[in-house]
Amino acid sequence: MQVEFMKELILALDLLDREEAVNIALDTSDFVDRIKVNYPLVLSVGIDVVKELSKINPVIADFKIADIPYISSKIAEIAFKNGASAVIVHGFVGRDTVKAVLNVAKEYSGEVYVVSELSSEGAEEFMIKHSIEIVKLAKELGCHGVIAPATRIDRLIRIREVAEGLKVFCPGIGFQGGSLEAIKYSDGIIVGRAIYLATNPRDEAMKLKKIISDYDVRSNSL
Amino acid sequence: MQVEFMKELILALDLLDREEAVNIALDTSDFVDRIKVNYPLVLSVGIDVVKELSKINPVIADFKIADIPYISSKIAEIAFKNGASAVIVHGFVGRDTVKAVLNVAKEYSGEVYVVSELSSEGAEEFMIKHSIEIVKLAKELGCHGVIAPATRIDRLIRIREVAEGLKVFCPGIGFQGGSLEAIKYSDGIIVGRAIYLATNPRDEAMKLKKIISDYDVRSNSL
Numbered sequence: 001m002q003v004e005f006m007k008e009l010i011l012a013l014d015l016l017d018r019e020e021a022v023n024i025a026l027d028t029s030d031f032v033d034r035i036k037v038n039y040p041l042v043l044s045v046g047i048d049v050v051k052e053l054s055k056i057n058p059v060i061a062d063f064k065i066a067d068i069p070y071i072s073s074k075i076a077e078i079a080f081k082n083g084a085s086a087v088i089v090h091g092f093v094g095r096d097t098v099k100a101v102l103n104v105a106k107e108y109s110g111e112v113y114v115v116s117e118l119s120s121e122g123a124e125e126f127m128i129k130h131s132i133e134i135v136k137l138a139k140e141l142g143c144h145g146v147i148a149p150a151t152r153i154d155r156l157i158r159i160r161e162v163a164e165g166l167k168v169f170c171p172g173i174g175f176q177g178g179s180l181e182a183i184k185y186s187d188g189i190i191v192g193r194a195i196y197l198a199t200n201p202r203d204e205a206m207k208l209k210k211i212i213s214d215y216d217v218r219s220n221s222l
Numbered sequence: 223m224q225v226e227f228m229k230e231l232i233l234a235l236d237l238l239d240r241e242e243a244v245n246i247a248l249d250t251s252d253f254v255d256r257i258k259v260n261y262p263l264v265l266s267v268g269i270d271v272v273k274e275l276s277k278i279n280p281v282i283a284d285f286k287i288a289d290i291p292y293i294s295s296k297i298a299e300i301a302f303k304n305g306a307s308a309v310i311v312h313g314f315v316g317r318d319t320v321k322a323v324l325n326v327a328k329e330y331s332g333e334v335y336v337v338s339e340l341s342s343e344g345a346e347e348f349m350i351k352h353s354i355e356i357v358k359l360a361k362e363l364g365c366h367g368v369i370a371p372a373t374r375i376d377r378l379i380r381i382r383e384v385a386e387g388l389k390v391f392c393p394g395i396g397f398q399g400g401s402l403e404a405i406k407y408s409d410g411i412i413v414g415r416a417i418y419l420a421t422n423p424r425d426e427a428m429k430l431k432k433i434i435s436d437y438d439v440r441s442n443s444l
Contacts, residue, residue, distance in 0.1 A: 014293065039261075039285070040296040043269045063261070066288040066312055068342035068398070071236065074262040090288055092314050094344015120290035122316015126352045133348070176290070 005167055005187040007212045008033035009205065010060065012171065012192030013053070018045040025056045027202045028195060031209035034086075036060040036190055047082045054083035064115060066090040069100035076101045080108035088113045088147060091134030092127060098141055111145070114138035116159050119149035119172030131155070135162045145169060148186070150178030156185050183215045227389055227409040229434045230255035231427065232282065234393065234414030235275070240267040247278045249424045250417060253431035256308075258282045258412055269304045276305035286337060288312040291322035298323045302330035310335045310369060313356030314349060320363055333367070336360035338381050341371035341394030353377070357384045367391060370408070372400030378407050405437045 011032045015021040025035055035057045037050060042061075053059050061079035065072045065087065072089065079087045089101045091114045098114060105112045116138075117123040117131040135146050145167030148159040160168050170186040172178030174194030183189055191208060198204035233254045237243040247257055257279045259272060264283075275281050283301035287294045287309065294311065301309045311323045313336045320336060327334045338360075339345040339353040357368050367389030370381040382390050392408040394400030396416030405411055413430060420426035 014296070016296075038289070038293055040293060040300060043264065043297070043300045046268060047265045064288050066286050067260070068340055068393075069344070071260055071262060074236070074238075075265070078262060078265045090312075092288075092312075092348050093340055094342065094347040094349070096342055096344035097340075098344075118290055118315055120316065120318055122291070122318035122320075125316040126314045126355070127316070130348045171290075175292075 007183060007186070007216050008169070008188030009209050009212055010034045010036050010169060010188050010190040011057075011195055011205065012036045012038070012062070012190050013041060013196065014038055014192045015041055015196060016044040018049055021045070021049065022052060022056075024196050024201050025053050028205035029056050031202070031205040032057055033188065034058045034060055036062045038062045047078060050079065051083035054085065058085040059083060060086040060088060060113065062088045064088055064090055065097065065101055066093045067097065069096045072097045073100040073104045076104040080104065080110045084110065086111035086113060086144065088115060090115050091137055092130065095137055095141060098137065098143065102141060102143065112143045113145045113147055113167070113169065114143050115147045117149055117152075117155065119151045119176050119178060123149065128155070131159060132162055135159055135166075139163065139166055145187070147171065147190075150182030150186070150189065151176055153179060153181055153185065156182060160185050180211060183212055229405060229408070229438050230391070230410030231431045231434055232256045232258050232391060232410050232412040233279075233417055233427065234258045234260070234284070234412050235263060235418065236260055236414045237263055237418060238266040240271055243267070243271065244274060244278075246418050246423050247275050250427035251278050253424070253427040254279055255410065256280045256282055258284045260284045260286075269300060272301065273305035276307065280307040281305060282308040282310060282335065284310045286310055286312055287319065287323055288315045289319065291318045294319045295322040295326045298326040302326060302332045306332065308333035308335060308366065310337060312337050313359055314352060317359055317363060320359065320365065324363060324365065334365045335367045335369055335389070335391065336365050337369045338385075339371060339374075339377065341373045341398050341400060345371065350377070353381060354384055357381055357388075361385065361388055367409070369393065369412075372404035372408070372411065373398055375401060375403055375407065378404055382407050402433060405434055
C-alpha cells in the first residue's frame, strides 16, 4: 500500500531578481508548502537568499548535484549551512555521490531527494532507461523522496509504485505541458512559471493549493 | 587520425576562500592554461570570482549542468556573462539540454564540454553504459570537447578514439588515484588538490606542466 503524505505545493522560484523572488515567496506563502530554488537565482543574487527564503517557507536547494562525491558533499554542505532543509541530487552519477550527500544531510537533519528522470524530452534518451533502478537506489540508501516527471504520467505511476514509502514530487506542470493529473500520483507538485509569471501569483497559488487539497480529501476518503 | 591539440594543464580551483583561490591562480598562472571553477567556490564567494579569475587565465565553469533546457540555458548564460570562456554540461540529461547550452555559448563565443563519465566509482553504475553514445552526441551537436576519466585509462582511450576532433580533458589524477599516463591520451589534465594542497603550488604546477610539455614533444615527433 502506498503511504499517503499530505500533498504539497512547491513553488519553483526560478527568478533572477532577489526582491522579486522574496516578494513572490511572501505573497504566496499561505498556500505554498515549500520553496524550491535553483542555481539561476542563487548564482544571480548569492547563496544567502536561501536563508532569507527559509524564513518564509522550507527551502529545497534544487542543485541537481551531479559530481564526484568530494565536490557533491561540499555543494550539499553549502546548501544546508545556508538554511536549505533539503537538496536534490542526481542518481545517474551513482550511489557514491548520493551517499556522500546523504551523509552531509544527516549532520544537518536535512532531506535528500533524488531525480529519477527529468521532465524534459531529453530524459527519454538515457535517463528513462535507469529511472526505476535510480528510485530503488534512493530507497535502499534511505533518501527521503524522488523527483518524477508530471510530463509522463505513465512513468510517474510506475515510479511512484517503486518509490513506495518515499515522497514523490513532480515538476513539469503548466509551462512544460505536464498534467494536473500528476497530483493524484504524487506527494507534491512543483510549479514555477505558472505561479510567478501569473498576473496574480497569490491567486494562482491559492487556486493550485485548493486543487491539491481536494485530491488529499479524495485520497483519504478512499 | 587523432587531431593533436597542444596539451593543457587545467587547475581545478576547488577552494572555498576567495583570497586563497585568487592567490593560487596568480601564483601558478605561468604554468596553468585554464582554471576550472566549480560550485563550491562560486557559491561560497559569489559568481563574480569568475570574472576576477578570468583576468588571470581562461575559466571553465564546471557547473556540470544537468537540468531541463530552460534552466540549463539560464545557468550557462550566467557563467558566460560573468567571464567564463567555457562551461561543462552533462550529456546524460539528453541532447535538448546540451543544445540549449550550446545556443547560449554561441552568443558568447564560448565553448561547451560534455561529461562522458565521471572519474568517480559511481560512474560505473549507469554513466559508463552511455558514455560512448554521449561522446558521439557531443560530436554530432558541435561541442568543443569532452571530459573523460583519468581513473579508467582503458575507457579514456576508447572515449578519445570516438571523440576524434574534439578536445578530451581528464580529471582524476592524483588524489582520485588516476595515472599521469592520462596525459598521453588526452588534450589536457585537470588537477586540483595535487596543486592547491601542495606546500608549493607553483612548483607543483611547474613540474606538471613540464611533464605535459614532454608528452607534447613526443606526440609531435611521432
